[in-house]
Amino acid sequence: MNDIMDYKRVYAIALKDLKEAFSSIEVYGPMLGLPLFFSVFLPFFTVYVSQYASTQLASRIFGISSISTPENAKFLFIQYFAINILGPIFLSMPIITTSVLAADSFAGEKERKTAEALLTSPITSTELFLGKILASFVPTFIVTIAIFIIYASIINYYTLSLYSKILFPNTMWYLMLLNAPFLIGLTIGIVVVISSKVKGIKEAQQISALIALPILIMPFSIIFNIFKFDTVFLILLALSLFILDILIFYIGVKTFKKESLISI
Amino acid sequence: MYAIELYNVTKKFNNFTAIDNISFKLKKKDMLILIGPNGAGKTTLERLISGLYLPTSGDIFVLGKNTKIFSNYRNSFIGYVGENYALYDNLTVKSNLLFFSSLYKLDPNISNDRIEALLKEFNAIEFLNTKVGNLSRGTKQKIAICRALLFEPRVLILDEPTAFLDPNSAEILRRKLIELKKNTTIIYATQRLDELTRLNGKILLLNKGRKVAFGNLEEILHILNGIEVEIVVARNLSKEEIRALSDFYVYNNRIVIKLKRLADLPKIVKEISNLNLPILTINYINYELNL
Numbered sequence: 001m002n003d004i005m006d007y008k009r010v011y012a013i014a015l016k017d018l019k020e021a022f023s024s025i026e027v028y029g030p031m032l033g034l035p036l037f038f039s040v041f042l043p044f045f046t047v048y049v050s051q052y053a054s055t056q057l058a059s060r061i062f063g064i065s066s067i068s069t070p071e072n073a074k075f076l077f078i079q080y081f082a083i084n085i086l087g088p089i090f091l092s093m094p095i096i097t098t099s100v101l102a103a104d105s106f107a108g109e110k111e112r113k114t115a116e117a118l119l120t121s122p123i124t125s126t127e128l129f130l131g132k133i134l135a136s137f138v139p140t141f142i143v144t145i146a147i148f149i150i151y152a153s154i155i156n157y158y159t160l161s162l163y164s165k166i167l168f169p170n171t172m173w174y175l176m177l178l179n180a181p182f183l184i185g186l187t188i189g190i191v192v193v194i195s196s197k198v199k200g201i202k203e204a205q206q207i208s209a210l211i212a213l214p215i216l217i218m219p220f221s222i223i224f225n226i227f228k229f230d231t232v233f234l235i236l237l238a239l240s241l242f243i244l245d246i247l248i249f250y251i252g253v254k255t256f257k258k259e260s261l262i263s264i
Numbered sequence: 265m266y267a268i269e270l271y272n273v274t275k276k277f278n279n280f281t282a283i284d285n286i287s288f289k290l291k292k293k294d295m296l297i298l299i300g301p302n303g304a305g306k307t308t309l310e311r312l313i314s315g316l317y318l319p320t321s322g323d324i325f326v327l328g329k330n331t332k333i334f335s336n337y338r339n340s341f342i343g344y345v346g347e348n349y350a351l352y353d354n355l356t357v358k359s360n361l362l363f364f365s366s367l368y369k370l371d372p373n374i375s376n377d378r379i380e381a382l383l384k385e386f387n388a389i390e391f392l393n394t395k396v397g398n399l400s401r402g403t404k405q406k407i408a409i410c411r412a413l414l415f416e417p418r419v420l421i422l423d424e425p426t427a428f429l430d431p432n433s434a435e436i437l438r439r440k441l442i443e444l445k446k447n448t449t450i451i452y453a454t455q456r457l458d459e460l461t462r463l464n465g466k467i468l469l470l471n472k473g474r475k476v477a478f479g480n481l482e483e484i485l486h487i488l489n490g491i492e493v494e495i496v497v498a499r500n501l502s503k504e505e506i507r508a509l510s511d512f513y514v515y516n517n518r519i520v521i522k523l524k525r526l527a528d529l530p531k532i533v534k535e536i537s538n539l540n541l542p543i544l545t546i547n548y549i550n551y552e553l554n555l
Contacts, residue, residue, distance in 0.1 A: 023354040117350035122340035
């Protein structure tokens with residue numbers, strides 16, 4: 001017998017988890033700090049390294065023989081790194097850091113012995129899972145957008161002042177951002193499902209770290225030219241991720257057992 | 265219609281049988297007191313009835329609904345206070361209670377009124393804005409009880425709710441339970457024999473996961489071996505009186521007696537009365553099971 005989903009209860013679960021997480025700097029500090037640090041550090045690093053790009057080096061990397069000036073070479077270098085390499089890294093960074101939150105979702109309730117009251121309340125497994133996923137999804141998505149804006153603003157500032165051009169926004173990054181919620185949803189979904197099945201937070205975090213590794217395939221697959229990240233590919237990727245999101249959520253709800261959250 | 269029905273319920277954890285083929289029925293507005301030594305299966309049985317555990321075999325019905333469907337069913341009639349307080353340490357008492365009232369979809373104004381009324385009743389209103397992590401175990405227990413009472417459950421399940429309460433708060437809870445009995449089915453696990461006399465409910469005596477007895481206080485007390493009884497008299501005992509009762513442990517106005525059989529109690533009560541000591545209460549404080 002399934003009841004109709006009640007979004008107010010989903011929201012209540014998510015809000016409670018967020019309040020708990022943001023009451024402790026040990027949790028939200030690394031979650032916000034690391035991506036913010038890299039969103040400032042990486043553009044400076046990119047611009048700095050680009051100053052050493054010569055026309056010969058640029059020709060070799062990009063396979064273009066007609067790079068006329070060192071300024072063009074430097075600009076191409078920034079463009080390549082800022083858009084193609086660092087983009088996917090930016091997408092994966094908040095996911096890695098906020099996986100801590102997702103790992104804590106169910107395993108934390110189990111370890112702190114708070115699940116009994118929650119599981120005897122009028123909440124269905126579907127609402128509980130959705131609430132737990134939402135609690136990790138919202139800060140991750142906000143951090144992703146925030147670090148993108150910071151990163152793009154710094155890069156734009158430099159390219160505008162040095163080469164009178166701006167790099168962001170562009171189609172590739174729009175498509176990257178289109179993929180962001182689905183990729184975040186998939187990662188968090190998998191980690192939340194793991195969290196509902198393991199004995200404690202540490203175990204959930206260790207397994208989650210393994211989950212985060214395949215996400216890094218994306219930037220490396222660009223570097224090594226395994227996949228060509230064009231418009232069609234990114235749209236298909238978004239669709240595939242969306243289907244996987246639903247699949248993982250369905251598996252999580254269907255295989256969820258209240259008993260697994262209660263210590264004997 | 266019965267409020268709670270158990271049919272041949274067994275619960276196993278791997279090879280360990282925590283509950284072994286238990287059946288009983290409880291009418292609406294009845295109170296069931298679960299009693300038994302550590303590891304008897306009281307907590308497991310309560311978790312089974314609340315739907316937190318599923319039986320390995322057998323069926324449990326709460327208000328006509330099989331607990332097997334609870335996992336994805338909106339169970340809004342059970343109030344549960346487990347052995348863990350199940351409160352969120354990083355949130356304040358108010359945030360904890362408001363969170364649960366939102367799960368039960370109580371009107372925010374009604375929630376606030378009820379929260380304040382319950383906290384006042386249990387002398388915990390001063391902790392309204394205190395983080396739960398900073399509270400004592402006794403206060404956490406009070407808050408957990410308030411949480412369960414917040415939505416006026418039709419079935420209330422309590423696992424040793426007075427374990428960390430001071431005597432005054434324990435008495436407040438017992439009085440509240442007697443009041444709730446008018447409309448609520450209550451299951452109450454305890455290890456304290458004195459609570460059996462104070463609560464006056466049906467008693468299920470458990471041992472090693474098995475049902476030893478199911479009945480009223482008299483029936484249960486006759487099954488127990490080695491009962492410890494505390495008799496409270498109206499005044500402190502004199503040295504002569506203490507000497508006259510040298511077979512027993514005496515302190516201030518309390519006489520603690522170890523009985524092999526309950527049938528020996530009237531003789532001792534008469535002996536104390538003969539010393540002109542007015543008896544205030546007789547509490548069953550401990551017991552042994554040699555089954």
